[in-house]
Amino acid sequence: MPVLSSLTVNNALRLVVDHCNQLKDKDLSSEVVSLRESYGRILAESVYLDTDQPPFDRSMRDGYAVLSEDIQKLPARLKYLGEVKAGEVSSLRLKKGEALQIMTGAPVPAGADAVVMVEYTERPNSDEVTILKSSISKSNIALKGSERKVGDLLVSKGDRLGSIELGGLASVGKSQISLFKRPTVGILATGDELVEVDEKPGPGQIRNSNAYLLYSQVLKMGGIPKILQTATDNIKDLTNQINKGLRNDVLLISGGVSMGKYDLVEPVMSELGIQIYFESVTMRPGKPTVFARKGKQFVFGLPGNPVSTFVAFELFVNPVLKTLQGLGPGTHPIMRGRLEREVIEKSGRTTFLPAVVADRGGGVKVDPVPWKGSADIFSMVGANGLIVVPLETERLSPGDLVDIILFEQMDNFPQCTF
Numbered sequence: 001m002p003v004l005s006s007l008t009v010n011n012a013l014r015l016v017v018d019h020c021n022q023l024k025d026k027d028l029s030s031e032v033v034s035l036r037e038s039y040g041r042i043l044a045e046s047v048y049l050d051t052d053q054p055p056f057d058r059s060m061r062d063g064y065a066v067l068s069e070d071i072q073k074l075p076a077r078l079k080y081l082g083e084v085k086a087g088e089v090s091s092l093r094l095k096k097g098e099a100l101q102i103m104t105g106a107p108v109p110a111g112a113d114a115v116v117m118v119e120y121t122e123r124p125n126s127d128e129v130t131i132l133k134s135s136i137s138k139s140n141i142a143l144k145g146s147e148r149k150v151g152d153l154l155v156s157k158g159d160r161l162g163s164i165e166l167g168g169l170a171s172v173g174k175s176q177i178s179l180f181k182r183p184t185v186g187i188l189a190t191g192d193e194l195v196e197v198d199e200k201p202g203p204g205q206i207r208n209s210n211a212y213l214l215y216s217q218v219l220k221m222g223g224i225p226k227i228l229q230t231a232t233d234n235i236k237d238l239t240n241q242i243n244k245g246l247r248n249d250v251l252l253i254s255g256g257v258s259m260g261k262y263d264l265v266e267p268v269m270s271e272l273g274i275q276i277y278f279e280s281v282t283m284r285p286g287k288p289t290v291f292a293r294k295g296k297q298f299v300f301g302l303p304g305n306p307v308s309t310f311v312a313f314e315l316f317v318n319p320v321l322k323t324l325q326g327l328g329p330g331t332h333p334i335m336r337g338r339l340e341r342e343v344i345e346k347s348g349r350t351t352f353l354p355a356v357v358a359d360r361g362g363g364v365k366v367d368p369v370p371w372k373g374s375a376d377i378f379s380m381v382g383a384n385g386l387i388v389v390p391l392e393t394e395r396l397s398p399g400d401l402v403d404i405i406l407f408e409q410m411d412n413f414p415q416c417t418f
């Protein structure tokens, strides 16, 4: 097996993104889903307005529909004709000197060209209305088609559905909608030392935490995680399990990709015809990350140490899962914040340091957690970001503006005051 040289993070990311960009629309699958199940998912169809909006001249207020020419001299006494509620269409045509009580959302009756708010009217008796404020033509009326026209674009293929989009789709009657399928992601932990989470590790054993770490990351990215049975460090077992894992759109293999005698994942990949594109990235943590493909399937060999696995996923698996859902292969957005304490980093690699990122007023603050390296997931509990220390940087000082990848929401914001 040829040894591939270590890539910079940028070059490795570019390679992953290039592979994502090679995927065409026809490589992505779609499915029809009930609108209720569609929140947060990506549209596989564009949707257009099925009617003008509003679909009729709509009263914007509770009040009286009138002819504006009747109410230029005040007070104006008009004949009361009756009422029109939301959901009704009045069969009456308003003539000079007449008024019809109207509710918000009701169609303005023929003949009327303005609505006067009820606050500016009086009812001297049951047959009359007195108008106390003049209005120009079209006052308080949303004219048919004034917001949007039938056939106008509402949402485009590739858009993510938020609450507003769902509301819009419901308005145009889309109870079923075509969405890109969520990619299935096989998660294969490897290692003779692993026991399952509900087991007590014997001497020399540890629990398989990576499967859970990755499971949640896949969910967060909109994929469907499928945990496979853990593979031992044995060629036959690895071959079987990797083969099973290849039934998914993406296969994540954790462990077995370093330099140890029993790190057998790469030779097994090659044996199975999985093409390896990189096997080392100049980064800390996460150096022995493997990116590979077999046909349409994407395969990642993630380093066994939990923090390495986590960081490698955030960097390299994210763009693939986005692409497979019909979003572009966007990488993590970079935020900036002020460092709270000094960082010394002499690994000679691009380094991703766990940190707590918060804004308690006065801008985004970045506090690196005391962290003991790639196996130390415990010190990361509560961290929500990674400080990006560039390749050539050895020291960062308190107050420096640093790049951050935010992998969880920032919980600490100043409160709104209105």
Ligand code: AMP
Residues within 6 Å of the ligand: 189, 190, 191, 193, 194, 206, 207, 208, 209, 210, 211, 254, 255, 256, 257, 258, 260, 263, 303, 304, 305, 306
């Ligand atoms: P490896 O890359 O297989 O040499 O693993 C590197 C380190 O990560 C070792 O200390 C492993 O025990 C640990 N490790 C591997 N797989 C897992 C896992 N699924 N959960 C937690 N730790 C793991």
Ligand code: MG
Residues within 6 Å of the ligand: 190, 191, 192, 233, 255, 256, 262, 263, 304
């Ligand atoms: Mg191992």
